Structure formats: C-alpha cells, structure tokens
Amino acid sequence: MTTTVDARSASGTSTLDLGPARALSCRECGHQIPLAAEFACSECFGPLEVAYDFGRIRREDIEAGPKSIWRYRGLLPVPTDVQSHPNTEPGLTRLVRAERLGAALGLRNLWVKDDTGNPTHSFKDRVVAVALAAARKLGFTVLACPSTGNLANAVAAAAARAGWESVVLIPSSLERAKILTTAVYDGALIAVEGNYDDVNRLATQLAAEHEDWAFVNVNVRPYYAEGSKTLAYEVAEQLGWRLPGQIVVPVASGSQLTKVDKGFRELGELGLVEASPYKVFGAQATGCSPVSSAYKAGTDVVTPVRPDTIARSLAIGAPADGPYVLDTVRRTGGAVEDVTDEEVVAGIRLLARTEGIFAETAGGVTVATAKKLAESGKLDPDAETVLLITGDGLKTLDAVADQVGPRATVPPSAEAVIEALGR
Amino acid sequence: MTTTVDARSASGTSTLDLGPARALSCRECGHQIPLAAEFACSECFGPLEVAYDFGRIRREDIEAGPKSIWRYRGLLPVPTDVQSHPNTEPGLTRLVRAERLGAALGLRNLWVKDDTGNPTHSFKDRVVAVALAAARKLGFTVLACPSTGNLANAVAAAAARAGWESVVLIPSSLERAKILTTAVYDGALIAVEGNYDDVNRLATQLAAEHEDWAFVNVNVRPYYAEGSKTLAYEVAEQLGWRLPGQIVVPVASGSQLTKVDKGFRELGELGLVEASPYKVFGAQATGCSPVSSAYKAGTDVVTPVRPDTIARSLAIGAPADGPYVLDTVRRTGGAVEDVTDEEVVAGIRLLARTEGIFAETAGGVTVATAKKLAESGKLDPDAETVLLITGDGLKTLDAVADQVGPRATVPPSAEAVIEALGR
Numbered sequence: 001m002t003t004t005v006d007a008r009s010a011s012g013t014s015t016l017d018l019g020p021a022r023a024l025s026c027r028e029c030g031h032q033i034p035l036a037a038e039f040a041c042s043e044c045f046g047p048l049e050v051a052y053d054f055g056r057i058r059r060e061d062i063e064a065g066p067k068s069i070w071r072y073r074g075l076l077p078v079p080t081d082v083q084s085h086p087n088t089e090p091g092l093t094r095l096v097r098a099e100r101l102g103a104a105l106g107l108r109n110l111w112v113k114d115d116t117g118n119p120t121h122s123f124k125d126r127v128v129a130v131a132l133a134a135a136r137k138l139g140f141t142v143l144a145c146p147s148t149g150n151l152a153n154a155v156a157a158a159a160a161r162a163g164w165e166s167v168v169l170i171p172s173s174l175e176r177a178k179i180l181t182t183a184v185y186d187g188a189l190i191a192v193e194g195n196y197d198d199v200n201r202l203a204t205q206l207a208a209e210h211e212d213w214a215f216v217n218v219n220v221r222p223y224y225a226e227g228s229k230t231l232a233y234e235v236a237e238q239l240g241w242r243l244p245g246q247i248v249v250p251v252a253s254g255s256q257l258t259k260v261d262k263g264f265r266e267l268g269e270l271g272l273v274e275a276s277p278y279k280v281f282g283a284q285a286t287g288c289s290p291v292s293s294a295y296k297a298g299t300d301v302v303t304p305v306r307p308d309t310i311a312r313s314l315a316i317g318a319p320a321d322g323p324y325v326l327d328t329v330r331r332t333g334g335a336v337e338d339v340t341d342e343e344v345v346a347g348i349r350l351l352a353r354t355e356g357i358f359a360e361t362a363g364g365v366t367v368a369t370a371k372k373l374a375e376s377g378k379l380d381p382d383a384e385t386v387l388l389i390t391g392d393g394l395k396t397l398d399a400v401a402d403q404v405g406p407r408a409t410v411p412p413s414a415e416a417v418i419e420a421l422g423r
Numbered sequence: 424m425t426t427t428v429d430a431r432s433a434s435g436t437s438t439l440d441l442g443p444a445r446a447l448s449c450r451e452c453g454h455q456i457p458l459a460a461e462f463a464c465s466e467c468f469g470p471l472e473v474a475y476d477f478g479r480i481r482r483e484d485i486e487a488g489p490k491s492i493w494r495y496r497g498l499l500p501v502p503t504d505v506q507s508h509p510n511t512e513p514g515l516t517r518l519v520r521a522e523r524l525g526a527a528l529g530l531r532n533l534w535v536k537d538d539t540g541n542p543t544h545s546f547k548d549r550v551v552a553v554a555l556a557a558a559r560k561l562g563f564t565v566l567a568c569p570s571t572g573n574l575a576n577a578v579a580a581a582a583a584r585a586g587w588e589s590v591v592l593i594p595s596s597l598e599r600a601k602i603l604t605t606a607v608y609d610g611a612l613i614a615v616e617g618n619y620d621d622v623n624r625l626a627t628q629l630a631a632e633h634e635d636w637a638f639v640n641v642n643v644r645p646y647y648a649e650g651s652k653t654l655a656y657e658v659a660e661q662l663g664w665r666l667p668g669q670i671v672v673p674v675a676s677g678s679q680l681t682k683v684d685k686g687f688r689e690l691g692e693l694g695l696v697e698a699s700p701y702k703v704f705g706a707q708a709t710g711c712s713p714v715s716s717a718y719k720a721g722t723d724v725v726t727p728v729r730p731d732t733i734a735r736s737l738a739i740g741a742p743a744d745g746p747y748v749l750d751t752v753r754r755t756g757g758a759v760e761d762v763t764d765e766e767v768v769a770g771i772r773l774l775a776r777t778e779g780i781f782a783e784t785a786g787g788v789t790v791a792t793a794k795k796l797a798e799s800g801k802l803d804p805d806a807e808t809v810l811l812i813t814g815d816g817l818k819t820l821d822a823v824a825d826q827v828g829p830r831a832t833v834p835p836s837a838e839a840v841i842e843a844l845g846r
Contacts, residue, residue, distance in 0.1 A: 067490065067515065076714065086522065088779055092490065094512055094542070100586055117540045119517070119779065121817070161779030162525055167844065172832050180820050183827035186776040188844055194835035205837045353609040354513055356542065356584030394544070394817045397603050404606035407594050412617035414628045421611055 018137055020055065021077035024048040024222055027324070028110035035077075037138045037214070039221045047320065048222045050077045059241055059269055062233075064170025067092045069126055069230040075266060076230070077132040077223045077283045087132055088158045090125035091230050093117040095238035095386075100354035101367070104386075105374045108420035111244070113235055114357050120181075121392035122313075122360070124154035125255070127227035128216055132158050135214035142167060142213045148196055149178050150313055150360075150391055155216060156185035167206075167213065169199045177395065228256040235386050236273050243268070243278045245383030248370045249284040250362045250390060251291050252314040252335065254321030260388070261328045280328050281379070282336035283369035285309035285361075289338035291322045296336075300326060310341045310399050311361040313391055335378050343368040345399055351389070358393035366390075441560055444500035447645055448474040458500075459498055460561045462644045471645045473500045480693055482664055485656075490515045492549055492653040498689060500646045501556035507519060510555055511581045513548035514653050516540040518661035523777035524790070525808075528797045532807045534667070536658055537780050544815035545736075545783070546679070547577035550650035551639055555581050557646035559635035565636045569626035571619055572601050572815055573736055573783075578639060579608035581802070585721075589627075590636065592622045600818065611843070645769050646746070651679040655686025658809050666690070666701045668806030671793045673785045673813060674705040674714050674759065675737040677744030683811070684751045703751050704802070705759035706792035707776065708732035708784075712761035714745045719759075721819075723749060733764045733822050734784040736814055758801050762791040770794065774812070781816035812815075 016035050023032045028046025039048055045342030056075050065071030066083060067090030073082050094114045102110030114314045118125040128151070132143060143159040144167040145151050152168045158168030168186030170179070171194060183189045192199050207215040216224045236243055245265050249257040261280050268275030284292045287309030302322030307315035317326070329336055341346070344361055352358050359367070366387050373379040393400070408420035439458050443596070451469025462471055472748035480497050488494030488633045489506060492514030496505050496549050517537045525533030534800045542550040555566060559809055566582040567590040568574050575591045582589030589610030593602070594617060606612045615622050630638040655754070666687050672680040684703050691698025707715045710732025717725045725745030742748070752759055762770070767784055770791030789810050796802040816823070831843035 068517075073696075086520070089517055089519070094491075096512070097509070099509065101582075114542070117542070119537070119540070120543070120781070154678075157779035157781070159779070160776055161523075167840075169840070170829070172829075174493060176824070177820055180824055180827060181781065181817060183829060184772065184775045184781050184816065184823055185779060186772065186827070189829045190840055190843055191829040191832040192835050193832065202835055202840065203827040206840060209837060261644070298835060349607065349609065351608045352580075353583055356580035356582070356608060358543070358580070358604065358607050392817075393607065394604060394815075397600055401599070401603060401608055404603060404609070404614045406593070406595075406602060406606060406614040409614040409616065412615050412621040412625055414625060414632060417590075417613055417615075417625065417629060420613055 006321040007114060007183065013129055016137060017079045018134060020052045020075065020187045021050050021144070023051045025051040037140070037219050037386065039219055042079065048221050050226050054270060055166050056249070057272065059272055062237065069129060072230055072233045075233065076130055077122060077136050077226050078130055082133045085133070085136060087129050088119045088125050088161055090118040090129050095235060096357070098355050101351060101357040104350060104354055105138045105371050106381050107370070107374055107379060107381055107385050109382070111386045112355060112357060113231065113386055115231070115388070116357065116359065116392040117388045120150070120153040120157045121153055121394065122150035123228065123231065124150045126230050127224045128154040128158045129229035131214065131216040131220050131224035132162060135220050138214070138220065140212055140214035141165070144168065144203070144213045144215045145217055146196070146199040148174060148312060151217065152178065152182040156187045156189070157180045157324045159187050160185040169203055169296050171199055171261040173195055175357055181395070182187040225255045225259055228259035229263035229266070231256070231388060233259045233267065233346055236264065236267050241273050241373060243273050243276050244277045244386045248283055248366055248373070248385070248387045250314055250366050251318045251325055252286050252319065252387065254291060254319045254325035257282055257326045258321050258328055261332065278332060279334040280332045281334040281369070281373060282325050282329055283366045284338040285311040285314055285344060285365050286340050288315045288317060290317065291325050292336040292338040294322065295329065300375065309320070311344055313360060313362045314365060336371045336374065337372050339368040339372060341380050345403060346372065348393060348400060349403065352393070354392055357389060359389045360391035360393050361399050362391050363389040364399070428608045439560060440502045441500045441557060442496055442503055443475045443477050443498065445471045445476045445736060446474045447471040457638040460563070460642050462642055473645050473649050477693060480695065482695060485660065488673060492650070495653055495656045498551055498586050498656065500649050501553060502560050506554045508556070508559060510552050511542045513541040513552050513583055515657060518658060519778060519780070521778050522607060524774060526776055528794050529804050530793070530797055530802060530808050531804055534809045535652065535778060535780060536806050536809055536811050538654070538811070538813045539780065539782065539815040543573070543580045544652065544817065545573035545577065546651070546813040547573045549607045550647045551577040553650035554637065554643050554647035555585060558643050561637070561643065563635055563637035564588070567591065567626070567636045567638045568640055569619070569622040571597060571735060572641065572818065572838060575601065575605040578611045579605045579612070582610050583608040587713045592626055594619055594622055600835050604614055604663035604818070640792050648671055648678045648682055651682035654679070654690070654811060655683045656690065659687065659690050662807070666699050667705065669808040670704045671704045671706055671789055671796070671808070671810045673737055673789050673811065674707050674748055675742065677742045677748035680705055681744050681747045684755065698776040701755060702757040703755045703836050704792070704796060705748050705752055706789045707759065707761040708734040708737055708788050709761040711738045711740060713740065713760040714742055714748050715761040717745065718749055718752065725749070733810050734767055734788050735789060736783060736785045758796065760792045760795050762788060762795060766791040768826060771816060771823060772826065780812060782812045783816050783819040784816035784822050785814050786812040787822070809836040
C-alpha cells in the first residue's frame with residue numbers, strides 16, 4: 001500500500017523509510033532536498049514541506065486499517081512499520097451530524113468534527129504522533145517543544161508512551177491546570193521566566209545546539225505539520241468518501257488550514273474521492289486576527305500583531321503560514337473572518353447547548369465565525385458544511401466560569417426543586 | 424441482526440421496540456415483567472435487569488457497524504433504529520498495548536482500555552447513551568440524575584445533544600470545575616444544600632412523582648446499567664474476538680464489574696468468541712472498600728461504610744451491586760483488593776509516566792490495585808490482562824496538584840535550561 005523509497009539524509013548515506021515521503025520541497029522556490037531534519041530551504045530560506053510518491057491507495061485498504069490516523073499511513077511521512085512502535089494512536093474522532101447547531105446557525109447540512117476525543121483531547125495529538133514517528137526514523141531521541149498548552153500535553157504524553165525523554169518549555173506564568181496536565185507525564189517540564197516569544201526563541205536555539213532533540217514544531221516541523229492532513233482524510237471518509245462543500249478551520253499559525261486543503265486535494269488526485277469543489281474558511285479571534293485583517297484588506301501581506309484574546313491556543317501574532325492561508329482561502333472561494341471574545345464564549349455555549357460538545361476557546365472561535373459567515377451570506381446555507389472543533393473545554397474552564405452555573409441552590413426538598421424549575 | 428419483539432408496558436398495550444430486549448427479570452427471584460420503566464421486582468423488591476432474545480449475531484455485522492457502541496445495538500436494550508435519533512455516540516475507545524506499564528507491574532501481556540476518549544471523557548457516556556435511547560422509547564421526555572461528577576457531565580451533554588430537557592441534582596458543595604463542566608450544557612442544574620445521600624433520596628422521590636422524568640440511575644437503571652456491557656464487547660473485539668484471561672475493574676456501585684462479566688458471557692454463548700475462562704478482579708479505594716472488606720472476610724454481606732477517599736467517583740458507601748460483585752469475582756477465580764489514597768496518586772502517575780494516559784482517581788485505583796494484585800501473585804504475570812481506565816485526570820486535577828510541577832524555573836537562556844536538565 002505504501003511506497004518505500006530510498007533517501008539520503010543530510011548527514012550522509014542512510015536509507016530512510018518514511019513511507020511515501022520522497023523529499024522535502026521548498027514551498028517558495030521548489031528546491032528539493034532529501035528527507036532530513038531540515039525545515040528551511042538552503043536556497044531561499046523558505047519553509048520546507050514533504051513531497052510524496054504515493055503508490056496505489058485504495059479505500060478498502062484504509063477502511064481495513066487501524067482505528068486511528070495510522071489507517072492513513074500510506075499518505076503520511078511515517079515508516080511503513082509505524083504501528084510496531086508505541087505511539088499515541090490518535091484520530092478517527094467523531095464526525096457528528098449537527099442538526100440542532102445547524103438550525104441555530106441557519107445551516108441546513110452541518111457536521112462537527114469533534115477532535116476532543118483524542119488522547120490528550122486536542123488535534124495536537126495528530127501532529128505530534130506523526131512528528132514522533134518521523135523523529136524516531138530521523139535518529140532523534142528526545143521529543144521537545146515550546147508551548148502554552150495543548151502541544152505541551154501532547155508532546156509530554158507521546159514521549160511518555162514511547163519511553164522517550166521529553167523537554168517541554170513553557171512560560172513560567174502559565175496557568176496551574178496546564179502545568180499539571182503536562183507535568184503529570186513526568187518529562188522534563190521547564191518553566192522559563194519570560195513570555196511565549198522568549199520560550200520560542202530558546203527552542204530554536206536549543207534545537208540548533210542539540211542534534212538529538214526533536215522540537216516537533218521547529219526542526220521536524222515539515223513532518224509534524226503533515227499530521228493535520230488526517231483531519232481532511234477522516235472528514236472525507238466519514239462523509240462516505242466525499243468532500244464537504246465548505247469547511248471552517250481555526251487559524252493559529254495557519255498550518256492546519258493549509259494541510260486540510262492539501263489533504264482534500266490529495267484525496268481527489270488519488271481518486272479516493274471525486275475532486276468536487278470545496279471552500280475553505282478561516283476563523284480567528286479579533287484580538288489576534290492578522291490573517292483576517294489581511295484577507296479583508298485584500299493584501300498578501302500579514303502584518304504581525306500583539307495577541308490579546310481569551311483564545312490563547314490561537315494567539316500567534318506572526319502566523320508562519322498566514323500567506324498560504326490567504327492563498328488557499330482565495331483559491332477555493334472561502335473567506336477569513338474574526339470574532340470578539342464575547343462571541344467566542346457565546347460560541348462555546350451554543351455548541352454545548354445544541355450538540356453536547358464542550359469545546360475550548362478555539363472551538364468557540366470556529367462556531368462564532370461560522371455564525372458570522374452564515375449571517376453575512378458567505379456560507380451557503382444548503383452546502384454540506386464541516387466545523388473543526390480542535391480542543392477541549394476542560395482545558396479552558398475560565399472562559400465560561402463567569403457565565404454558567406447552577407440554575408438555583410435549594411434546600412433538600414422535592415418542592416424546592418420543582419419551584420426552582422418553575423414547573 | 425436484531426430481533427424485535429412485542430412487549431406490553433406496565434401501563435398497558437404499547438408495543439416496545441427495544442431491540443433484543445424481551446423482558447425485565449428479577450435478579451433475586453427470577454420473576455419477569457414486560458419491558459417498562461421499572462427497577463424493583465414487584466414480588467420481592469429485588470433489582471430488575473434486562474433479559475434478551477438474541478437473534479443471530481455475526482462478527483462481520485458488528486465490524487461493519489458504526490464506530491461507536493451502536494455497533495453492538497443487537498446486544499443492547501435500544502431500538503433497532505437507535506441511530507436515527509441524536510445521541511452522543513460514545514465507545515470504541517482505544518485499547519492500548521501497555522508494555523511499559525506492564526514492565527513496571529511485572530505483567531507481561533498487559534492492555535489498557537482508555538475510556539477517557541468518550542464525549543465527556545468517562546465511561547458514563549456509555550450508560551447514559553443507552554439510558555437515553557431506552558428512555559425515549561419508554562415515553563420519557565426529561566433526562567435526569569443525581570451525581571457528583573462524571574454522570575452529571577454525561578447526562579447534561581446527552582440531553583443537550585438530543586434536544587431534551589435535563590435535570591441534574593448535585594450537592595451544593597461540589598467543586599467549581601465539576602459545576603462548570605455540567606452547567607455549560609445549559610440544562611437545569613440544581614445545587615442541593617446537602618450531601619450526596621440527600622441528593623440521591625431527592626432523586627428517588629422526584630422519579631416517583633414525575634412520570635416523564637427518566638432518572639438514568641434510578642427509574643431506568645436496568646437499561647442504563649446494560650451500557651457497561653459495551654466495555655466487554657469492545658475489549659473482546661479489539662483483542663481480535665478473544666476474551667482476556669484477567670480483567671481489573673474499579674468498583675463503585677459494582678454494576679460495571681457485573682456487566683463486564685455479563686458481556687463476556689454473552690459473547691461466549693453467542694459464539695462470537697471462544698468461551699475461554701477469565702478472572703474478574705475488583706478495585707476499590709481503602710477509604711471506601713466495603714466490597715473488598717467483604718471479599719477478604721469471606722462473607723456475602725457487604726456492610727455499608729462512610730466514604731473517605733480522594734477517589735470520589737468510586738465513593739459509594741453502600742454499593743447496590745456489591746453482593747453480585749462478590750459472586751462474579753468468586754465464580755471466576757478473581758479477587759477484590761483495595762489501595763490507599765497515596766497508592767491511588769502513585770497509580771495515576773505511573774500510568775501517565777509509562778503510557779501517556781492521564782486518568783482520574785478511579786484509574787489510579789485500578790492501576791494501583793493491579794500492582795498490588797500482581798505483587799501478591801493473585802494476577803498471573805503471563806495471562807492476557809486488561810485494566811479498565813474509566814475516567815479522565817483533567818477532572819480530578821487536585822489529586823496530583825501537590826505532587827507534580829515543573830522540574831525547574833529558569834531565566835530565558837539555553838545554558839540555564841541545560842543546567843536545569845543536568846545535561
């Protein structure tokens with residue numbers, strides 16, 4: 001099912017089985033290099049991404065595969081024997097028919113992809129699992145990242161499962177809950193006196209100095225990012241091997257949105273689905289909306305901002321893939337929109353009330369953005385529409401803490417309960 | 424695949440499609456009544472459970488079914504068309520090969536069933552989904568429960584998804600996080616000034632007075648409890664249609680343990696697996712260990728206790744199914760064991776460190792009990808062994824809060840990070 005190719009690593013002569021992955025290719029100048037732990041083009045410093053030689057891939061083989069992202073291993077830069085090493089087995093999360101949310105939004109054919117069911121309850125388990133599988137093959141022995149939340153959880157958990165050391169760098173001001181949910185996996189969690197930018201800079205420096213450390217979102221980023229394609233594969237398979245007409249994706253670095261588009265295109269090119277047209281929409285919080293601003297201004301230039309939003313998992317002020325998001329959205333006929341923090345909380349509550357899914361703030365951004373896009377007529381109310389819910393409300397309880405609580409507090413009597421219910 | 428039978432409800436002449444369910448049968452005296460919203464035997468006040476007429480059930484039909492507990496609808500008291508009504512679609516959670524945990528425990532063939540992947544991150548989504556499906560058919564319109572945590576989340580979420588009203592009764596002293604994670608679904612959450620016993624009594628009274636309220640764990644309990652069988656079905660299917668040699672199950676009311684056993688037996692009787700012998704082990708926290716105490720005393724009488732343990736989701740001092748747990752454990756050659764709160768926390772940390780799975784306190788009870796049973800030789804180190812992890816650590820952060828944290832807090836320099844790591 002997968003094609004194994006020879007490739008020479010940057011360091012010399014090793015043969016690298018990363019499944020169908022053939023080379024790293026510069027997204028700017030197209031220059032190609034052999035598969036290696038590189039992330040920037042040696043010619044133009046553009047970002048590298050994985051290029052493939054896919055063999056013949058059949059729906060039946062995928063359907064007969066494991067109930068995790070590894071059913072798509074023939075489409076990912078992971079070894080053919082990826083399943084023989086311990087990893088977190090994320091994916092194949094629920095695609096939920098959302099009639100009640102659809103009625104509230106005026107969308108008559110709506111689905112929610114609920115990625116809170118992953119091992120550490122966010123889509124980051126997908127990208128980290130792919131990064132770990134590739135990193136093992138690339139010769140790394142330590143899994144690392146700078147993070148403020150979901151990624152820290154995912155890296156620490158995956159490393160624990162694999163028996164690897166992990167190094168997770170966080171700003172020392174991080175909330176207690178996020179520290180605990182990372183520290184419990186017992187890797188090396190280091191709190192850095194500084195903000196996320198400081199932590200990020202440190203990670204880049206450490207990645208350069210320690211050749212056995214795989215910083216998932218730095219020096220193995222080309223492999224890591226491919227993990228997001230699995231969201232597209234699953235949506236299409238779960239719809240019955242069909243592309244949706246519209247999809248709304250939250251935008252942080254922008255990588256996820258571009259990879260969902262890449263995944264849809266690959267499925268069409270491989271004949272696994274009919275290559276029907278689809279529109280990709282991006283969702284941002286107004287307090288960190290550089291891509292939405294660029295989209296609305298009609299420009300290709302994404303001007304960095306200083307984030308100020310409760311949607312902290314999307315708060316990347318200088319999104320690396322912002323220009324590619326603009327390309328994708330414009331090419332497919334979508335749009336980028338942004339919503340206020342008040343709308344974010346209302347979006348979280350609307351999704352919970354109508355579908356029983358409790359999303360983190362990023363999910364509130366997606367739902368609220370879909371609402372805005374539907375109201376403005378940019379989303380077709382009759383097209384098959386998918387919203388990506390990429391993280392869990394349990395991790396961002398503060399967002400709703402002021403707004404929800406018991407209907408009433410009553411003495412222990414049936415009459416008091418009935419009275420409180422107004423029945 | 425499922426057999427639809429006619430049944431008359433207690434109220435008269437309605438025909439009830441609850442799939443293969445045929446009647447309610449008293450677990451004490453065997454008296455049978457038609458399917459209805461009853462939970463106690465009219466002859467002897469014993470607990471009622473669902474009796475079935477299974478049609479022919481084939482592995483292939485199950486395997487071709489939905490990727491949720493509804494693939495087993497032919498084995499559950501739910502309507503044949505259960506999938507045509509919105510519900511939470513729990514189940515088919517990961518069964519993880521646990522080599523690293525196994526090495527730590529001295530168990531050479533160990534699996535972990537990770538039920539944190541359910542919609543609200545505990546096994547309660549299974550039982551509530553079955554209760555909702557049956558309750559709809561039984562004519563109820565409100566989903567309700569008394570709860571201190573996981574059940575509250577599951578009921579509020581399932582009702583939201585279905586568009587039903589919910590009434591969730593909690594002690595007013597409940598932790599803020601558990602209130603938020605229930606209230607966000609916007610049902611009627613009522614805080615009662617009293618302890619869980621007060622809340623439970625209120626629920627029984629309200630269930631008697633309001634015939635349209637389905638208290639999932641009171642008046643529709645016989646249907647609700649069957650949902651736990653799906654844990655057994657999934658374990659067997661995920662092992663390749665085979666029963667494990669040993670399984671360790673946490674004990675609260677004891678219902679889950681008895682239903683896991685029932686599920687294994689049904690699979691054998693239906694020829695879906697070879698009816699090979701297996702041992703069922705129960706796990707309790709020492710601070711609430713009435714069943715373990717009875718087991719060790721060699722008696723059939725479970726003496727109620729006042730719970731005092733951090734494993735609050737298991738803290739039922741008078742477990743309704745305690746005697747049935749003793750029967751099951753003794754019949755299969757298993758045991759019941761209990762562990763201290765310190766051991767519970769160590770169990771949570773051991774599972775996280777070795778397998779990247781962050782369990783709630785009940786999971787810590789299961790792991791720590793398995794450790795104790797392995798050390799005492801009661802668990803065969805070579806038998807295929809499954810541990811049930813039924814809830815998520817994100818909901819019981821306080822259990823580990825004093826014990827885990829960053830390795831170090833350092834200034835933003837690479838040297839400081841390296842020094843902190845001792846490398």
